[in-house]
Amino acid sequence: MSLPVTRRSRLRDLLATPVGRDATDKVVLFSGVPAWVPRLVGGLRLDTLDRLVRPIVGEGLVDALIGLANAGLGSAAQDEPSAGEREPVTGPQPWWRSAVFAQVYPRSFADSNGDGIGDLRGIIDHLDHFTDLGVDALWLSPVFDSPNRDMGYDVRDYRAVMAEMGTLDDLDELIAGCHRRGLRIVLDLVVNHTSTEHRWYQKALADPDSAERGYYFFRDGNASQPPNNWNSFFSGPAWRWEPSANAWALHLFDQNQVDLNWDNPAVRREVADIVGWWLDRGVDGFRLDVINYISKQPGLPDGHPFVGRLFGFTGIEHYFHGPMLHEHLAALRRDGFTRPDGTTAVMIGETPGIGIETGRLLSGAGRGELDLVFNFDALETPGHTRWDDYRYNLGHLVDFWLDYNARVTDDWVALFLENHDNPRMVSKVAGQRAADPAVRVRVARLLATLLLTMRGTPFLFQGQELGAVNEPFRGIDDLRDVESLNRYAELVAGGMPAAKAWRQVLAGSRDHARTPIRWTEHQDDSSRWLRGHDRTPGFSVEAQRDDPRSVLAWYRALLALRRAHLALATGDIECVHRSRDLVAWLRSSPDETWLVEANLGGRVRRRPRLGVAAVEVLATTTGGDAARLAPWSAVISRLR
Template sequence: MTTPNAPHIPWWKDAIVYQIYPRSFQDSNGDGIGDLRGIIRRLDYLKRLGVDVLWLSPIFASPNDDNGYDISDYRAIMSEFGTMADFDELLREVHARGLKLMLDLVVNHTSDEHPWFVESRADPRSDKRDYYIWRKGRNGQPPTRWQSYFSGSVWEKDERSGEYYLHLFSRKQPDLNWENPRVRREVHDMMRFWLDKGVDGWRMDTINMLSKHPDFPEGRPLPGTNLTDGQPHFLNGPRIHEFLQEMHREVLSHYDVMTVGETPGVSPAESALYCGFERGELNMVFHFEHVFLGDDAAERGKWSNPPLTLPAIKRVLASWQTGLHGRGWNSLYWDNHDQPRAVSRFGHDREYRVESAKLLCTVLLFMQGTPYIYQGQELGMTNVSFESIDHYKDIETLNAYKMLRDEHGWDDARILASVHARGRDNARTPMHWSGGANAGFTEGTPWIALNPNYPDINAEAAEADPNSVWHHYRDTIALRKSLPVVRDGTFTLLDAEHPTVFSYVRQDAHTRVLVVGHFCDRPGVYRIPSEFVDGEVLSNNYPTQELAQELQLRPYQALVIRARRKS
């Protein structure tokens, strides 16, 4: 029964999103590459887990320089993944199960094999020339010395015209010129094409990079290189909110869809400009503060793999919980296709793998916002440690290997240690479905090698074990959905500087819930607020717990305690 005059609650505020990396999820035809029909085969598994929305990393036609994030045709399916008929069937089957489907919008750049760029490069007089960002050099050098995210310069010289085109990522990913209104109309038309099919939303890749400073100023020098940091001139650029408000006005406002923008380099205050409830832009954004902790100050960025401390993680996540409360909406995640496995980065992926994977689930899912689970996270899948760089496929990793070896003198052992810790292929090894051949992922040869621990960590075994990480995720998802305080309540961080305990309180007018996570491989003692001593334990990743003010915590223990209502 609906309460009269009850406020409308957007469906995405109650949703749990599951990210699928199609290439590595499930192969259906034995070619070693995951595909759309493979996803169809596993929909019942996802329904059993209790998720609501499936987000697919790019499925569009692509030469795969950056695993699909270099798109050559926005209205065609990558041939390795199947056909448009396969996609239409997938969408029908998703909706038939009461689930929703979200696609990846990659419109900061295209592939250099996209017809727009082919024409833009071939004919400087073509109207497609201005679809991309072309500039003359300076004194025989590129227009700026900005460094690309994938190493080297962001500028590539076209020998025929003598001009340079901008690519913030690979040279095969030229940036679109969003200053051109025709480009924006092309993107809007493409979005309508998919939304009219019934797609339920968009994850928007590098969306805060669309607007570049028109003068392309030089960046600050980067130590140890002859390149500069151009990010202040293309992150959150001068017209970005104008572009997104136009997108919302022209396209998004006409559909009941979910949007999340990938926005590196934003603070909670800046994020409120993107996802503020009255802004008319996006529903939420992905920030990177917790996954990039220390990287900016490190000698070689993430490859230096600076140590993490729990107080730093807590400060970041708490700042987002309080900074957006009542103003905008949070996205919640530990890992994704660009990050190492959560249990290896933030937990303990050896003797306490199960306990710490459950802890990460509990601590994340009881915060305010929409949670994102990356494929295999619900199993506690771990990083992989390939013995040779030859086993890696990711362009970022391969470029970094060359740079760290040739320009900075690192030996292979040092480079591989960094890759094992932070490389993107950690998340891209095939999904573990069973302990059988190739983990049940394919009957052929997998496109990238499997993590050899799949006989011990796989979905078949996890569903059969009531104490598995999988069951903890399913139960925690159901518990979260039963507690309106998780969606609507305030967030209060406790003991911000405690070195091993992450604890916080969620509260609304009716309910107070305490979440305690012990990030340590040794037992500990933690003093909880007195009102929770006689409370109700709603979740515990260990079998039993005696409540006392001096709470006895076991390694990587996580509890959720509801305070008794006062009479």
């Protein structure tokens, strides 16, 4: 166990703690400071560092970092071996390590009854799309009863299906249909917060002496002054005033999504009971939405202003890795995810703000918490956020994944490029060149190759297998995402010209990923809840299903290869070349070794000389120069 960090400690001592290292890495990532700077000045005492940076960042930042580092040491993590001391898992691997998941956003997947909203029956009718593709499991975005202020991430009833999606019988049929096809199914569980329409919150408002009042963070006060300076992720203060209660209620997201108080044992019991109820219906696990936010610093202190400016969310240091996070997750695994026969359902955590080392603490096999964590640091290059319009450098993605894998022992890496909360990666990489269908296919195939040959568990998002790109939305009225709408209104209210505000929102809107899947070439989305505008020929399921040159065919081939060769799924990984846009790695098991070579950029590059004898098996492009790699291309070979 590491000793507590003090102001007399060196920066290197702070970096030696999991949370301290990750917090420092976050500052580097968001500020754009070169990654080598903290190591270069690692010998500085923290009190000296504080004096040096105070004129820039203000009072208290170093103390905040020290507090975060020591909070990590003081949690359940202190009783366990550090990430570097843990041993790799031996023997049979959990099923989810070799699996490939496909995320379904039901509202936009398939509409079976013509009401403009995708539904469970639409998924049932298209289950063969996933078996033909070759994935192993489905993850459904929320389908629980909800007023849909945040499209299902504001749950009104955890044991009911939202009317637009169908019925509980439909969901039972979907679960059974997946299992008949050899697919597992994971649901989205949102338990950091509930809808304000949830019966718990309604009881809490109606009766200040009710048990449910303690389920949430209520603070007495007056309507003119929120209890602290925390910001909501969806703009504005993180507090809503309740006149009937003469009190404030905490909401880290939309004002209709109020945070649950996980320090209350009754809340933890309720959540465990919900999980068990769904496991009894056959669900194979859950993806837990923003699950690292469930533990807040006691007293809910003000956030540091510089941290707020840097990350865009004041107060985040008080809940992204709270003091009881590890304990709460371990209890949930024990009391909710563990079945009567001792087996456990898969427990996948969405963990925004968590770095590699903290994520490894949350997901180590011997720690009894999460199985996998979603780390978002790979999705934006240093100094950028989702709202910046820039060309993404794939070297950052590859370097991040390779670095993560180099640290892995008994934990595992969740791999993803897209989801329901992020723009399409083909557009981020290719920019305006994605309008060229040939470039679009090249980049989509390369991304598929990186994702499905890297060591870890891949997650695909619907439409990714077709090479989907960002939508050409024309104005704010085209959008439905509450985050985008709130951000646009806040920017304009703050004095930003409407055209500039629109460009920023367009760059990062979640609605790019949420438009309906293109099942046919001439699909009419005019009556859908969110209209899709991209109609580039050749990028529908209909056009690609029987085309051996399509993005869909490439995904099928990669998934079949991965399924047939254990080395490409759970085998070891070794990077054997990395320079500018070029990368090459080996994937190996006791029986075989595979070589993956990739050109990550938009220019032809000379193929690296690796001195190995290999037979080419798959290539994203054909008929080129064997000594060179075409722009945005990859080659997969088997060593002799």
